[in-house]
Amino acid sequence: MSGETHVPSQWYNLAADVPYDFPKPLHPTLDRFVEISDFDWLYPTECLKIELGEGDYGTSPWIDVPDRVLEEYRKYRPTPLFRAHGLEKYLDTPAEIYIKREDLNPGGSHKLNTALPQAYYGFKDDCTTLVTDTGAGQWGSALSMACDVFGLKTVVFMIRKSYQEKPYRRYLMRLLDAEVISSPSDRTETGRSFLHDPDNTGSLGIGMSEAIELVKTSESHRLALGCMSYYAVLHQTVIGLETKEQLEALDRAPDTMIGCVGGGSNFTGFIGPFVRDKLDGKPIDFIAVEPEAIPCLTAGTYRYDWADYTGLTPRVKMYTLGNKFVPPAIHSGGLRYHGKTPLLSSLVHHGVVRAASYPQEEIFKAGPLFLKTERILPAPESSHAIFAAIQEAKTAKEEGRKKVIVVCLSGHGYLDLQGYASVFGL
Amino acid sequence: MSGETHVPSQWYNLAADVPYDFPKPLHPTLDRFVEISDFDWLYPTECLKIELGEGDYGTSPWIDVPDRVLEEYRKYRPTPLFRAHGLEKYLDTPAEIYIKREDLNPGGSHKLNTALPQAYYGFKDDCTTLVTDTGAGQWGSALSMACDVFGLKTVVFMIRKSYQEKPYRRYLMRLLDAEVISSPSDRTETGRSFLHDPDNTGSLGIGMSEAIELVKTSESHRLALGCMSYYAVLHQTVIGLETKEQLEALDRAPDTMIGCVGGGSNFTGFIGPFVRDKLDGKPIDFIAVEPEAIPCLTAGTYRYDWADYTGLTPRVKMYTLGNKFVPPAIHSGGLRYHGKTPLLSSLVHHGVVRAASYPQEEIFKAGPLFLKTERILPAPESSHAIFAAIQEAKTAKEEGRKKVIVVCLSGHGYLDLQGYASVFGL
Numbered sequence: 001m002s003g004e005t006h007v008p009s010q011w012y013n014l015a016a017d018v019p020y021d022f023p024k025p026l027h028p029t030l031d032r033f034v035e036i037s038d039f040d041w042l043y044p045t046e047c048l049k050i051e052l053g054e055g056d057y058g059t060s061p062w063i064d065v066p067d068r069v070l071e072e073y074r075k076y077r078p079t080p081l082f083r084a085h086g087l088e089k090y091l092d093t094p095a096e097i098y099i100k101r102e103d104l105n106p107g108g109s110h111k112l113n114t115a116l117p118q119a120y121y122g123f124k125d126d127c128t129t130l131v132t133d134t135g136a137g138q139w140g141s142a143l144s145m146a147c148d149v150f151g152l153k154t155v156v157f158m159i160r161k162s163y164q165e166k167p168y169r170r171y172l173m174r175l176l177d178a179e180v181i182s183s184p185s186d187r188t189e190t191g192r193s194f195l196h197d198p199d200n201t202g203s204l205g206i207g208m209s210e211a212i213e214l215v216k217t218s219e220s221h222r223l224a225l226g227c228m229s230y231y232a233v234l235h236q237t238v239i240g241l242e243t244k245e246q247l248e249a250l251d252r253a254p255d256t257m258i259g260c261v262g263g264g265s266n267f268t269g270f271i272g273p274f275v276r277d278k279l280d281g282k283p284i285d286f287i288a289v290e291p292e293a294i295p296c297l298t299a300g301t302y303r304y305d306w307a308d309y310t311g312l313t314p315r316v317k318m319y320t321l322g323n324k325f326v327p328p329a330i331h332s333g334g335l336r337y338h339g340k341t342p343l344l345s346s347l348v349h350h351g352v353v354r355a356a357s358y359p360q361e362e363i364f365k366a367g368p369l370f371l372k373t374e375r376i377l378p379a380p381e382s383s384h385a386i387f388a389a390i391q392e393a394k395t396a397k398e399e400g401r402k403k404v405i406v407v408c409l410s411g412h413g414y415l416d417l418q419g420y421a422s423v424f425g426l
Numbered sequence: 427m428s429g430e431t432h433v434p435s436q437w438y439n440l441a442a443d444v445p446y447d448f449p450k451p452l453h454p455t456l457d458r459f460v461e462i463s464d465f466d467w468l469y470p471t472e473c474l475k476i477e478l479g480e481g482d483y484g485t486s487p488w489i490d491v492p493d494r495v496l497e498e499y500r501k502y503r504p505t506p507l508f509r510a511h512g513l514e515k516y517l518d519t520p521a522e523i524y525i526k527r528e529d530l531n532p533g534g535s536h537k538l539n540t541a542l543p544q545a546y547y548g549f550k551d552d553c554t555t556l557v558t559d560t561g562a563g564q565w566g567s568a569l570s571m572a573c574d575v576f577g578l579k580t581v582v583f584m585i586r587k588s589y590q591e592k593p594y595r596r597y598l599m600r601l602l603d604a605e606v607i608s609s610p611s612d613r614t615e616t617g618r619s620f621l622h623d624p625d626n627t628g629s630l631g632i633g634m635s636e637a638i639e640l641v642k643t644s645e646s647h648r649l650a651l652g653c654m655s656y657y658a659v660l661h662q663t664v665i666g667l668e669t670k671e672q673l674e675a676l677d678r679a680p681d682t683m684i685g686c687v688g689g690g691s692n693f694t695g696f697i698g699p700f701v702r703d704k705l706d707g708k709p710i711d712f713i714a715v716e717p718e719a720i721p722c723l724t725a726g727t728y729r730y731d732w733a734d735y736t737g738l739t740p741r742v743k744m745y746t747l748g749n750k751f752v753p754p755a756i757h758s759g760g761l762r763y764h765g766k767t768p769l770l771s772s773l774v775h776h777g778v779v780r781a782a783s784y785p786q787e788e789i790f791k792a793g794p795l796f797l798k799t800e801r802i803l804p805a806p807e808s809s810h811a812i813f814a815a816i817q818e819a820k821t822a823k824e825e826g827r828k829k830v831i832v833v834c835l836s837g838h839g840y841l842d843l844q845g846y847a848s849v850f851g852l
Contacts, residue, residue, distance in 0.1 A: 075512075076801070086501075104530075106801030108840070148798055168594065171843040172803070174852040175794045368601045372574055375502070375532035377598070414534070414840050417594040417601075426600040 006245055007077045009070055010062040012237040014272040015053060015230060015343055017061040019279070020350050022343060025052065025314035026304055034314045042215055044121035044222050050231040051314075063234065069117045072149060076112070077238065079104050081246035081406075086373035088393070095396035095403040096252070097389055100243050100270065102410050103376065107172075109411030110266045111142030111226055114235035118224045119146035128220040129153040133183065133207025135262065136162050136333035136381065137169025138411050139226030144176035155221075157183035157191075157210045159202030162333040165422075168415040181210075188213035190310045201329045204262075204337040209310035227263025228307045228316075228341050236269020239408060244273050252404050256285040256392050259408040260384035261297070261355075262335040264288070264344035270408040271353070278352060286353040287392075288344065289384040291363070293328045296321055296340045297348050297355030305339055318345040330360050331419035332380040334411075356388055363387050364423045367413060379411035380419055432671055433503045435496055436488040438663040440698040441479060441656060441769055443487040445705065446776050448769060451478065451740035452730055460740045468641055470547035470648050476657040477740075489660065495543045498575060502538070503664065505530050507672035507832075512799035514819070521822035521829040522678070523815055526669050526696065528836050529802065533598075535837030536692045537568030537652055540661035544650045545572035554646040555579040559609065559633025561688065562588050562759035562807065563595025564837050565652030570602035580604035581647075583611065583636045585628030588759040591848075594841040607636075614639035616736045627755045630688075630763040631735035638738045653689025654733045654742075654767050662695020665834060670699050678830050682711040682818050685834040686810035687723070687781075688761040690714070690770035696834040697779070704778060712779040713818070714770065715810040717789070719754045722747055722766050723774050723781035731765055744771040756786050757845035758806040760837075782814055789813050790849045793839060805837040806845055 015022050025034045039048055050057050057063065065073065084097040102110035122130050130147055133156070134140030140156040147154040156178050163170060163182040173180050181187060183202045184194035190209040194200045208225070215221045225232060247254060257274060259267030271286045278284045290297055296319045305320040307313040320339040327336040340348070347353040364380065366387040371377045378386050389407045396403040413420065420426065441448050451460045465474055476483050483489065491499065510523040528536035548556050556573055559582070560566030566582040573580040582604050589596060589608040599606050607613060609628045610620035616635040620626045634651075641647045651658060673680060683700060685693030697712045704710045716723055722745045731746040733739040746765040753762040766774070773779040790806065792813040797803045804812050815833045822829040839846065846852065 145801055167847070168840070168843040171847040171852045172840070175797055175803070175843075175846060175850070371601055375571055377601070414594070414598070415843075417597040417841075420601060421593070421597040424601070426597045 006242065007070065007073050008238050008241040009065055011065060011234045012241060012273045013057065013061050013063050013234060014237070014275060016057065016059055017276060020346055022346055023317035025316050028306065028311055028314060039314065042212065042223050044118065044125050044127065046121040046124070047118060047229065047231045050234055051229055066117065066120060069120050072116045073238065076106055078242040081243060084374050087370065090373045091390065091393050091397065093393040093397045094401060095393040095405050097393060098404070098406045100239060100406065100408045102239060102266065102408060103378070103382070103412035107138065107142040107145055108415065109138035109142065109379065110236060110239060111139045112145060113238050114226070114232040114265065115142040115146035116149065117235050119143065119150045119152055122152055122222050123150035125222065127152070127222045129155060130224040131155045131211045131214050131221050132224040132226065133157045133204055133211050134226065135159055135204050135336050136379065136416065137166050137173065138334055138379070140178065140180065141169055141172045143224050144173045144178035148176050154178035155214060156180045157185065157207040159183055159204065159207050159333060159336065161201035161329050165418055166333065166415065183207040183210050185210060203309065203326045205309035205323055208308035209312055212308060212312045227265040228339065230341065230343060232265040233268045233272065233341055233343055236265045237272045239266065239270045240273035243270065243406060247406065253282065254284055254406045255403045256287065256405045258287045258289060258385045258388045258392070258405065260335065260381045260410060261288045261290050261340055261344065262337050262381060264341035266408055266410040268341060268344045275347065275352060287388055288348065288353050288355045289388045290355060290357045291330055291332055291335050291384065292357045292359040293330050294321065294335060294337070295357050296338065298357045302345060302349050307339065316342045318342045319348060331416070331423060332384070334381040358384065358387055366390060367420060377413040378409060379413040380416055382410045385409065432668065433496065433499050434664050434667040435491050437491060437660045438667060438699045439483065439487050439489050439660060440663065440701060442483065442485055443702060446772055448772055449743035451742050454732065454737055454740060465740070468638065468649050470544065470551050470553065472547040472550070473544060473655065473657045476660055477655055492543065492546060495546050498542045499664065502532055504668040507669060510800050513796065516799045517816065517819050517823065519819040519823040520827060521819040521831050523819060524830070524832045526665060526832065526834045528665060528692065528834060529804070529808070529838035533564065533568040533571055534841065535564035535568065535805065536662060536665060537565045538571060539664050540652065540658040540691065541568040541572035542575070543661050545569065545576045545578055548578055548648050548650070549576035551648065553578070553648045555581060555644070556650040557581045557637045557640050557647050558650040558652065559583045559630055559637050560652065561585055561630050561762050562805070562842065563592050563599065564760055564805070566604065566606065567595055567598045569650050570599045570604035574602050581640060582606045583609035583633040585609055585630065585633050585759060585762065587627035587755050591844055592759065592841065609633040609636050611636060629735065629752045631749055634734035635736035635738055638734060653691040654765065656767065656769060658691040659694045659698065659767055659769055662691045663698045665692065665696045666699035669696065669832065673832065679708070680710055680832045681829045682713065682831045684713045684715060684811045684814045684818070684831065686761065686807045686836060687714045687716050687766055687770065688763050688807060690767040692834055692836040694767060694770045701773065701778060713814055714774065714779050714781045715814045716781060716783045717756055717758055717761050717810065718783045718785045719756050720747065720761060720763070721783050722764065724783045728771060728775050733765065742768045744768045745774060757842070757849060758810070760807040784810065784813055792816060793846060803839040804835060805839040806842055808836045811835065
């Protein structure tokens with residue numbers, strides 16, 4: 001809808017372009033790095049190659065987007081970069097606030113950007129079904145859409161709290177013919193181990209273990225992952241590449257770039273193409289915002305850990321609260337995850353990115369404010385980024401400083417209205 | 427988001443430009459035409475002038491959009507005209523199908539186009555509160571947004587079935603600080619007369635009577651109307667004017683133009699700027715699509731009738747099922763209305779527009795199909811238009827005829843997922 005020009009035809013492979021060590025994944029239980037043959041039953045082959053930095057993925061900063069994926073990107077990208085004049089006026093700030101509108105994507109979030117290539121790679125491998133976990137349902141909806149494009153089936157383990165409280169995203173997945181299972185479920189060993197506790201709200205870690213167990217049962221099933229993988233980050237660099245071109249067209253350079261982090265893919269894809277600029281001396285403040293209740297970056301430890309609850313995935317080096325951490329039942333279901341994607345963790349570890357965390361009560365107020373000033377209702381996840389941008393714009397006002405703040409609006413909140421209703425007692 | 431050019435700065439005043447008689451409104455009970463002084467307590471003054479064709483409104487084909495409204499239009503318009511390649515491919519049709527994306531507007535429907543000027547006119551009249559009725563909640567959400575812009579309060583009578591079954595739109599209105607009342611309610615005489623019947627689902631006619639009764643109780647309250655009024659039609663001509671320019675830029679002329687009709691404002695605003703072309707000899711097929719369960723145009727009579735249940739409004743000449751008709755509980759809450767706006771009725775009466783009606787079961791299937799082929803979930807109301815477009819595209823295929831079909835997608839269905847879930851048993 002924004003024309004067919006300027007959709008990036010290459011992803012930016014930050015992992016091959018940063019001067020830091022980017023620790024390789026370890027085998028789940030053995031004391032060695034993961035090899036392709038350990039997990040070719042689990043991931044689509046190309047995804048695994050990206051994850052392990054095989055071939056070009058280990059060396060080349062630019063990776064061609066496959067034609068078939070590019071064709072799909074061109075149906076909805078580039079997304080607009082929108083100036084939040086209304087919010088600026090309300091805050092009476094000298095800062096300029098720009099919003100990258102990933103909420104306008106089909107499915108209402110950034111997730112389709114990686115769902116499409118993952119489904120395409122699954123299709124190339126002749127698999128019949130992609131299996132995944134989802135928190136708020138943004139990822140599950142996007143994957144259902146992408147699988148539909150490539151003729152694959154989708155099975156989604158949706159964390160119990162969201163399954164119950166966000167029925168609309170579940171209905172959307174069902175309209176796209178996905179099978180949606182409340183997690184913990186009776187379908188897997190991991191799930192069954194939680195069934196004695198009806199109060200267990202589920203978590204992305206548990207859902208991921210369930211998805212992996214299900215993949216194990218069939219030759220033709222593969223796992224898809226919305227955020228924790230490096231391939232999700234690579235695919236999401238379309239966000240940052242477009243933003244860069246759009247800012248340049250406006251003759252603006254970012255002082256501050258802000259995104260919310262669940263696994264970390266939207267934020268890392270958003271800032272990725274700007275990281276070299278910072279390393280080359282441009283003073284960009286990258287702020288990764290997480291919920292106070294799940295403080296991986298702000299209070300976790302940087303160490304090897306499993307991406308799932310049971311310990312079936314490779315171990316990756318990341319900021320983590322421990323893979324057994326079951327996050328409290330906050331309304332931002334997409335952020336209920338115990339770790340942060342390794343590349344982001346490494347950037348935080350090296351001081352390139354800073355982390356901030358805020359309590360849910362504060363975060364939620366940013367939603368209606370943004371609705372009233374810009375007529376966009378952010379997803380509760382994305383409200384973390386909006387809230388942080390408001391704090392930065394207030395600081396700019398106190399300092400009397402002109403400043404360019406760029407925010408990735410990862411998704412809209414129209415299917416999260418039940419959460420808003422609960423928080424505000426509507 | 428589509429740039430600030432090409433937003434129409436004038437509305438097209440079709441009523442002053444058609445060669446047909448456009449019967450004037452009659453007093454609710456007396457045998458004479460309505461005068462301004464009869465209803466200056468009810469409508470914002472400017473709305474009433476438009477309705478009665480006073481001054482320029484009676485003579486000039488072009489009406490300036492007030493600067494303050496134009497400023498707001500420019501924040502979200504023009505909406506894209508999108509080619510439905512995916513649907514065309516699925517149908518294997520030689521027809522080209524174009525979609526005017528009013529679903530992308532803030533609030534998710536075309537309604538903001540008239541909510542903004544109505545709130546502005548209320549603000550100019552120093553009123554404090556706009557009162558209205560809403561079916562599915564698209565109109566109530568848009569009015570709440572517009573009133574928030576101009577510092578007015580909003581009171582919305584939401585028909586009971588939608589109040590219960592579409593809580594998300596209710597939450598959205600509440601986030602915008604609107605007061606939302608389930609109708610029939612105990613707040614008005616009309617409402618109370620239905621309270622003995624807990625199975626009464628409400629209707630737009632009953633809601634309108636309740637809104638009017640409430641306006642009567644306060645000097646500072648005025649009525650806002652989403653569709654039945656002529657002023658809503660006038661404001662919605664922004665849709666048609668943009669579509670015309672967009673089709674010309676693509677070097678296309680429409681063979682068929684299709685929209686759904688509740689009161690008729692989105693459809694009439696959409697086709698309005700093309701009506702003269704048809705009268706001047708261009709063979710455009712205008713198709714107004716209504717639910718089979720509420721067949722105003724296809725089985726109603728063309729006569730004077732009240733716009734509300736109780737008979738408090740002026741009587742207008744229109745196709746009607748009678749103002750006491752309480753529509754069956756279909757899921758397209760926005761179409762549950764007993765009449766069609768007078769100008770549209772007159773165009774149907776003179777054979778300029780033809781009407782079509784389809785059963786809900788058929789209509790609903792168009793939603794997931796459009797979701798899968800175009801990744802857009804239409805509102806159930808808008809699915810009427812999509813469904814009719816599919817029939818036309820199939821006919822074009824049978825006839826081996828290239829054909830340009832243009833559809834007004836009046837709104838998205840993401841807040842109607844409960845309706846989809848009920849129909850498909852998700």
